[in-house]
Amino acid sequence: MFELTIAFLFIVFILYKLMLIVPMREVNVIERLGKFRTVLQPGFHFLVPFVDRVAYRHDTREEVLDVPPQSCISKDNTQLEVDGLVYLKVMDGKLASYGIEDYRRAAVNLAQTTMRSEIGKLTLSQTFSERDSLNESIVREIDKASDPWGIKVLRYEIKNITPSIHVIHTLEKQMEAERRKRAEITLANAEKAAMINMSEGERQEAINLSEGQKQKRINEAIGSGQEITIIAKAKSEGMDMICTALANEGGNDAMNMMLKEQFISQVGNILSESQVSVVPAEMAKLEGFFEGMEQVTHAVAKPSTATKGAR
Incomplete structure (x- = not known):
């Protein structure tokens, strides 16, 4: 058993x-x-x-390896601490076994050195603004170096870029100054726009007033012209009617009668409103006659008086 x-x-x-x-x-x-x-x-x-x-x-699945933080120096001599993630996949089991001892540790170390090298080519501002291009450069360099290891580096992602405390304080001051500058520029642009709008409004107001005055004068001129035309037309029609009436029998007598009535009316108005004595021409001639007679009488009386004294 x-x-x-x-x-x-x-x-x-x-x-x-x-x-x-x-x-x-x-x-x-x-x-x-x-x-x-x-x-x-x-x-x-x-x-x-x-x-x-x-x-x-x-x-054979895609692996994610954490790249520890490391100190890097940028192109403008700024110290940074950068960490990231590297994504890779085993493509050839034989090369991954015999091409290198530990492809994971080698990929992480290669990512660190490549990241230091690529950041050294950029300034501090470029490391923040050109992160995508930096990731692509790191992936390209790592994938080229890791090809003999039988692995494929799919992508690399930078997690954090941390400057030193002194650099952070400097950046904060710079950003504050930049914000103040932008605020002043915004205020200046606003004041400029307000002044432009005010001047445009005043200009438009002046244009409107001048257009109004122009239109007013045009309207007044048109009205005056129309008034003169109507008056002239009325006078013309009146003259035509007078001429027609004068051509008829008894027209001259009627005209003389109307002129006499107007003369009497005007003389009455003058006598009632004037402070000077106004008489008709015939009466003025009579007054002149009597004054002449009085002067002649005085002239005759003076020689008679002289003769009596001589006696």
Whole structure:
């Protein structure tokens, strides 16, 4: 019974060494008597017991490795601490096993050195504004160097870029000064825009007033012209009617009567409003006659008086 148990266990052990199931996410590197034989892909495989063995197992999924913070010097001699993440994937199990001892540690160290080298080519402001191009440069350099290791660097992402405390204080002062400058520029632009708007408003107001005055004068001129035209037309029509009336029988007598009435009316107005005595021309002639007669009488009376005295 004991011998049967030993035999059963031995058969199970042989079968265990004979069969190999590779999971979907892995590749297995097989060595035969210490020498590389093949790379087994996911699935069921047979091995030669005590001759073949699984030397390495590699995960074929994308891996994320943390790159520790490190001190870097930028192009403008600013000290920075930079950390990141590197994403890679095993593409060749044989090279990943025999091309390098530990591809993960090598990828992290290579990412650190490459990152220091690339940051040294940029200024402090460029490290913040050109982060995408910096990541692409690091990926390109790491992927080129890691090609013999059988891995593929898919991308690199910088997590944090931390300047020193002194640099942070300097940047804060610079940003504050920049904000003040922008505020002053904004205020100046606002004042400029306000002055422009005010001047435009005054200009438009002056234009509107001048246009109004111009239109007023035009309207007054048109009105005066129309008034003169109407008056002239009325006078013309009146003259035509007068001429027509004078041409008829008795027209001259009617005209004389109307002129006399107007004369009497005007004389009455003058006599009522004037402070000077106004008489008709015939009466003025009579007044002159009597004054002449009085002067003649005085002239005749003076010689008579002289004669009496002589006597």
